[in-house]
Amino acid sequence: xxIKAGDMVAVKHYTLLTPFISFVNEIKDDNIxxxxxxxxxxxxxxxxxxxxxxxxxxxxxxxxxxxxxxIDVISNSxxxxxxxxxxxLNLRSRERxxxxxxxxxxxxxxxxxxxxxxxxxxxxxxxxxxxxDLYLDELVEIxxxxxxxxxxxxxxxxxxxxxxxxxxxxxxxxFENLKSMNLIENxxxxxxxxxxxxxxxxxxxx
Numbered sequence: 391x392x393i394k395a396g397d398m399v400a401v402k403h404y405t406l407l408t409p410f411i412s413f414v415n416e417i418k419d420d421n422i423x424x425x426x427x428x429x430x431x432x433x434x435x436x437x438x439x440x441x442x443x444x445x446x447x448x449x450x451x452x453x454x455x456x457x458x459x460x461i462d463v464i465s466n467s468x469x470x471x472x473x474x475x476x477x478x479l480n481l482r483s484r485e486r487x488x489x490x491x492x493x494x495x496x497x498x499x500x501x502x503x504x505x506x507x508x509x510x511x512x513x514x515x516x517x518x519x520x521x522x523d524l525y526l527d528e529l530v531e532i533x534x535x536x537x538x539x540x541x542x543x544x545x546x547x548x549x550x551x552x553x554x555x556x557x558x559x560x561x562x563x564x565f566e567n568l569k570s571m572n573l574i575e576n577x578x579x580x581x582x583x584x585x586x587x588x589x590x591x592x593x594x595x596x
Contacts, residue, residue, distance in 0.1 A: 392447040393417065393454075399424060400589040402442040404492040404507055405434045409444065409588050415467050421459065426466045435461055438555025440490045440509040440519065441470060444589040451586050455488025455510060457555075486512050487582055491534055495520070498529035507556075508534065513575055514563055515548070519556035526550060530561060541577055 393399070395416055400409040401424065410430060415423040422443070426432055435458055443454040456470035491508040495518070509517040516532075524530070524547050534541040549560030565571040 392452065393422075393445055397445060399454075400444040400585075401430060402444070402490050402585065403430070403434065403439070404490045406430070409585070415465075420473070421469055421471055422454070422456070423467050423469045426463075426468060432461050432463050432468075435468065437461065438519070438553070440488070440507060441468075442488050442490050442585075443470070443472070444585060446589060451589050453488060453585070457509075486510050487578065489581070491536070493518070493535065494533040496531045497524060499525070506532070509558075511578065511581075513571070513578060515545070516561050516563070517551070518559050518561055519553070520559065521556065523557060524550075524559050532561070536581075539577075541574070543574070 393414060395414050397414045399412055399414060401412045402409045406429070410427065412424045412427055412430065415425060417423075424443070437458050437460065439458050441456045441458060443456060445452055445454075454470075454472045456472040458468060459471045460469040462469065488510045489508055491511070493506050493508050495504045495506045496502065497504070500522075504520065504522050507519040509519055518532075526547055526549075528547045530545050530547065532543045532545060534543065543563055544566070545561040545563045547559050548562040551558040551560060563574065565574070
C-alpha cells in the first residue's frame with residue numbers, strides 16, 4: 391500500500407452526497423485509522439458500515455473499500471478494516487467497484503420498503519448490507535439514490551455472506567432488455583469517473 395500516516399484521503403460515506411477530506415492517523419495490517427472532521431461527525435456512523443477511501447499517488451488515483459470497525463470519539467478517529475484496494479487504471483477494466491450507497495429494497499416476500507447499503511457494485515451484481523433477513527433466490531427491486539438520479543434495478547439474492555454486524559447478501563442483477571443493461575453500464579462508468587474527479591479536486595482544494 392502506497393498510502394501512509396499523515397496522507398490526505400477522500401472519504402465517501404452513503405450519508406453524504408460528495409466525498410470530503412480526511413487524514414490518515416495510522417496504518418496497521420489490514421486496518422487504517424482516519425481523523426473525524428466536522429464534515430464527518432461520529433453520529434453519522436455505525437460500526438460495520440461500508441466506507442470508500444480514495445487517494446492519489448504516483449500519478450494514479452487509488453481506492454480502498456473499507457468497513458467501519460471502531461469509532462473512537464475520545465481520539466476523534468475512526469478505525470477501518472479494508473478489504474479491497476486497486477488503482478483506477480485497473481478498476482476501469484474490472485467488474486467490481488467499491489461504493490457506499492444508500493438504497494431502498496423491496497423483496498418479493500414482504501412487499502415493504504427496506505433500507506440497504508450497497509458495499510460494491512458491478513454490471514451484473516452487487517453486495518448489500520441489510521438489517522432484515524433475505525433468502526436465497528428471493529426476488530428484489532432496488533432503488534439506488536445518487537446526487538442527481540434514482541437508479542431502479544431488479545435482481546435476485548444469489549449469496550448469503552457471513553457478517554458479524556449486518557446481514558450481507560450478493561444480488562444478481564436481472565435485466566429486462568439490452569437498453570436497461572446499457573443504462574446500468576453507463577451509470578457505473580459515470581460513478582467511477584465522478585469519484586475520480588472528486589478525489590483530484592479535493593487534493594487541490596478546488
